[in-house]
Amino acid sequence: MKSGNRLALLGLQNAPLILFVVVLLTFGLMSDRFLAIANFRNIVIQAAPIGILAIGMTFVLLTAQIDLSIGATMYLTASVLALAFTGLPWPVALLLVTVLAAVVGAINGLIVTVLGVASFITTLSTLFVLRGVAMWMSETRTLPFPDRITDLNRAGVLGIPSAILAFAAIFALAWVVLHQTAFGRQIYAVGEDAEAARKAGIPAKRITFACFVICALCAGVGGFVTVTQIGAVGPKYGDQVEFAAVAAAVLGGVSLFGGRGSVAGTVFGAILIKTVQNGLNIVNADPYIYPLVTGSIIFLAVAVDGLRTRILDTLNRRTIRPLQAN
Amino acid sequence: MTALNPSAPAKPGAAPPSAIRNLVRLVLSEYFVLVLCAVYALAMGPFVPELWSWEVASNILSDMMPLLIVAIGQTFVLVIAGIDLSVTAIISMAAVVGASVMSETNGYLSGGPLAVPAALAAMVALGLAIGTLNGLAVTRLNMPPFIVTLATRMFFAGSAVWFTTFHTSSSSIAGLPDSFTAFADASLLGIPQPMILAVVVTVVAHLILARSRLGRWIVAVGSNSKAATISGVPVARTIVATFAISGVCAALAAVIYESRMQTGSPITGENILLDIIGAVVIGGTSLFGGKGKVLWTVFGVLFLVILDTSMKLLGTSLFAIYIIKGGVILMAAVIDTLRHRILVTR
Numbered sequence: 001m002k003s004g005n006r007l008a009l010l011g012l013q014n015a016p017l018i019l020f021v022v023v024l025l026t027f028g029l030m031s032d033r034f035l036a037i038a039n040f041r042n043i044v045i046q047a048a049p050i051g052i053l054a055i056g057m058t059f060v061l062l063t064a065q066i067d068l069s070i071g072a073t074m075y076l077t078a079s080v081l082a083l084a085f086t087g088l089p090w091p092v093a094l095l096l097v098t099v100l101a102a103v104v105g106a107i108n109g110l111i112v113t114v115l116g117v118a119s120f121i122t123t124l125s126t127l128f129v130l131r132g133v134a135m136w137m138s139e140t141r142t143l144p145f146p147d148r149i150t151d152l153n154r155a156g157v158l159g160i161p162s163a164i165l166a167f168a169a170i171f172a173l174a175w176v177v178l179h180q181t182a183f184g185r186q187i188y189a190v191g192e193d194a195e196a197a198r199k200a201g202i203p204a205k206r207i208t209f210a211c212f213v214i215c216a217l218c219a220g221v222g223g224f225v226t227v228t229q230i231g232a233v234g235p236k237y238g239d240q241v242e243f244a245a246v247a248a249a250v251l252g253g254v255s256l257f258g259g260r261g262s263v264a265g266t267v268f269g270a271i272l273i274k275t276v277q278n279g280l281n282i283v284n285a286d287p288y289i290y291p292l293v294t295g296s297i298i299f300l301a302v303a304v305d306g307l308r309t310r311i312l313d314t315l316n317r318r319t320i321r322p323l324q325a326n
Numbered sequence: 327m328t329a330l331n332p333s334a335p336a337k338p339g340a341a342p343p344s345a346i347r348n349l350v351r352l353v354l355s356e357y358f359v360l361v362l363c364a365v366y367a368l369a370m371g372p373f374v375p376e377l378w379s380w381e382v383a384s385n386i387l388s389d390m391m392p393l394l395i396v397a398i399g400q401t402f403v404l405v406i407a408g409i410d411l412s413v414t415a416i417i418s419m420a421a422v423v424g425a426s427v428m429s430e431t432n433g434y435l436s437g438g439p440l441a442v443p444a445a446l447a448a449m450v451a452l453g454l455a456i457g458t459l460n461g462l463a464v465t466r467l468n469m470p471p472f473i474v475t476l477a478t479r480m481f482f483a484g485s486a487v488w489f490t491t492f493h494t495s496s497s498s499i500a501g502l503p504d505s506f507t508a509f510a511d512a513s514l515l516g517i518p519q520p521m522i523l524a525v526v527v528t529v530v531a532h533l534i535l536a537r538s539r540l541g542r543w544i545v546a547v548g549s550n551s552k553a554a555t556i557s558g559v560p561v562a563r564t565i566v567a568t569f570a571i572s573g574v575c576a577a578l579a580a581v582i583y584e585s586r587m588q589t590g591s592p593i594t595g596e597n598i599l600l601d602i603i604g605a606v607v608i609g610g611t612s613l614f615g616g617k618g619k620v621l622w623t624v625f626g627v628l629f630l631v632i633l634d635t636s637m638k639l640l641g642t643s644l645f646a647i648y649i650i651k652g653g654v655i656l657m658a659a660v661i662d663t664l665r666h667r668i669l670v671t672r
Binding site for chain 2: 118120125243250286
C-alpha cells in the first residue's frame with residue numbers, strides 16, 4: 001500500500017465537496033454577487049423541486065431499481081390539481097395530490113414486485129401512460145394556477161421561504177426513515193443483495209414496493225412546489241426531470257446498483273447542480289453552454305467515483321493470485 | 327443454455343392438450359412479436375383498411391428504417407448489459423455537423439464536389455468518436471453506462487444547439503445540397519435507398535452478433551463478464567466496440583433523418599429515445615444483458631411503427647397514442663417476463 005494512493009483516495013473520497021468548493025471559488029471570483037447569502041438562498045429555492053424529486057429517487061435507487069415515471073407523475077398530479085383541487089385549501093389539495101401520487105407509485109411498485117418486470121421498462125411504459133392520461137385530461141392545454149396556489153411561493157415561516165421549508169421537511173423525514181428506522185436499514189440490505197436480504201427474513205418485495213410509493217410521493221410534492229414557482233402546467237411540464245433527479249442523486253454518491261448512498265448526498269448533489277446553473281446565470285454565460293457544463297460536471301463526479309472504487313479495490317486486494325482486472 | 331433457447335421443442339413427457347401446447351410454443355417462440363404484428367394488423371384491418379394498402383405499407387417500411395438502424399445499435403449495447411442514452415444526442419449532433427459541412431449557404435465545403443461525401447464521413451466519424459468515448463469512460467473510468475451516456479447525452483445535445491448558433495441565426499442549418507436531400511426519396515432498382523441502407527446495416531449487424539467472434543464475445547460479456555474475463559475474452563475492448571457500433575448506427579440514422587427533413591436540426595433526435603429502447607425491449611432483448619438478437623429488434627421496431635401508424639390513421643389524438651404505446655410496451659415486458667419464467671421452470 002503506497003501512501004500516495006491513500007492521499008489520492010482521501011482526495012477522491014471528498015471529490016464532490018472539492019468540486020463544490022472549486023465551483024464556489026470560480027464563480028465567486030467572477031462575480032461578487034455570487035457569494036452573497038441572498039444568492040445562496042435563491043440557489044436552495046431553485047434546487048428545492050429537483051432536490052425533493054431526487055430524494056424520492058434515492059429510495060428507489062438504493063433498492064437497485066429506477067423510476068423513470070416521476071416527471072409524468074408530476075405532470076399528472078399537477079394537472080389534476082389544476083383541474084379539480086384549486087378551490088380547496090392548499091393543505092387539503094397537497095394531501096390529495098400526494099395520495100394520487102402514492103397510487104401511481106403503488107401501481108409501479110406492484111408491476112415491479114408482483115409481475116417481476118424490470119423497473120426500467122415498467123416505469124418507461126407508465127411514463128407514457130401517465131403523460132397520455134394527463135394530456136387527455138388537460139386537453140393538451142397549459143393550465144394556469146390561481147393566485148392562492150402561486151402565493152405560496154412567496155409565503156414562508158420566520159422569513160424562510162416555503163420551498164426551502166418543504167425541501168428541509170422532506171429531507172429530514174427521509175433522513176430519519178433511512179438512517180434511524182429498521183425500515184431504512186432494510187432498504188440498504190435489499191439494495192446490497194436482495195436474495196441475501198430475503199433469506200435473512202426481510203420482506204424484500206414489500207420494501208421495494210414501499211420505495212416506489214415513497215418516490216412517487218416525493219414526485220407529487222416536488223411537482224406541487226414546482227407549480228407554486230412557475231404558476232402553470234403545460235404538456236412539457238416535468239419532461240425528462242427523471243434524468244435530472246438521477247443525476248443529482250448520483251452526483252451525491254448514490255449508486256445505481258443499490259445499497260450505497262444517502263439522502264444528504266442527494267441534497268448536496270441537487271444543490272451542486274443548481275449552484276453551477278445559478279453561477280453561469282450570474283456571470284452571464286451563454287445559455288447554450290449550461291447543459292455542457294452540467295453534463296461535464298456529472299461526468300467528472302462519476303469518473304472520480306469510479307477511480308475511487310478502483311483504488312479501493314487495489315488497496316483491499318488480499319487474493320494471493322489476483323485476477324487481472326479487464 | 328438449451329433450456330433458455332426459445333425455439334427448443336417442448337419436452338415430450340409433459341404433453342398438454344395440443345392447442346394449448348401450440349399456443350405456448352408460439353408465445354415462447356422467437357417469432358412471437360412478428361406474429362403479434364400480423365395479428366394486430368389483421369385486427370385493425372376493419373377499422374383502418376388503409377393499413378393494408380401498398381402506399382401505407384411502404385410508408386410504414388420507410389418510417390421504420392432510421393429507427394431500426396439506431397435500435398440495432400442499441401441492441402448491441404443492451405446485450406452487454408449496458409445502455410446508451412446518448413444515441414439521440416449523437417443523431418442531433420451528427421445532423422448539425424453534417425449540415426455545417428455541406429450546406430450550400432454557409433457550409434465549410436459548400437458547393438465543392440466533396441461536400442456530401444465529406445459530410446457523410448464527418449457524421450459517421452462523429453458517431454464513432456462519441457460512441458468510443460462512451461465505451462472508454464465505461465471501461466477505463468469504471469463508470470456505469472447509464473450515467474456515462476446520460477452525461478454525454480446532456481453534453482452533446484447541448485453542443486448540437488450551441489454549434490448551430492455559430493452557423494445560422496435560425497433554429498436549424500438549411501440549404502442542404504439536392505444530391506443529399508434526394509437520398510431519402512430516391513430508389514435503386516425500385517427499392518428506396520434508406521431501405522437498402524437499413525437492410526445492409528441489419529445484415530451486417532446480424533452477422534456480427536450471431537456469426538462472428540466479436541458477437542460471441544459480446545454475448546459472453548453480457549452473460550457473465552467475470553467468466554468472460556477468465557476465459558480470455560478482451561472484455562474492455564468488446565464493451566468499447568458495442569458503444570462504437572451504437573454510435574455509428576446513430577450517425578447512419580441521422581443521415582436518413584436529415585435527408586428526409588432536408589435540414590440540419592439540433593433537435594433531430596430529441597424525442598425518440600424511449601421509442602428506441604422500447605422497440606428493442608419489445609423485441610425481447612433483455613436489459614440485463616446476454617440475450618438479444620438483431621432479428622428481434624427488427625420485429626420490435628416493426629411492431630412499434632405499425633402501432634404508431636395505425637393510431638395516426640385512426641385519427642387518434644396524441645394522448646391516446648401515448649397511453650396505448652405505454653400499455654403495449656408494458657404488455658410486451660410482462661409477456662417477456664412470464665415467458666422467461668416458463669422457460670426457466672421447464
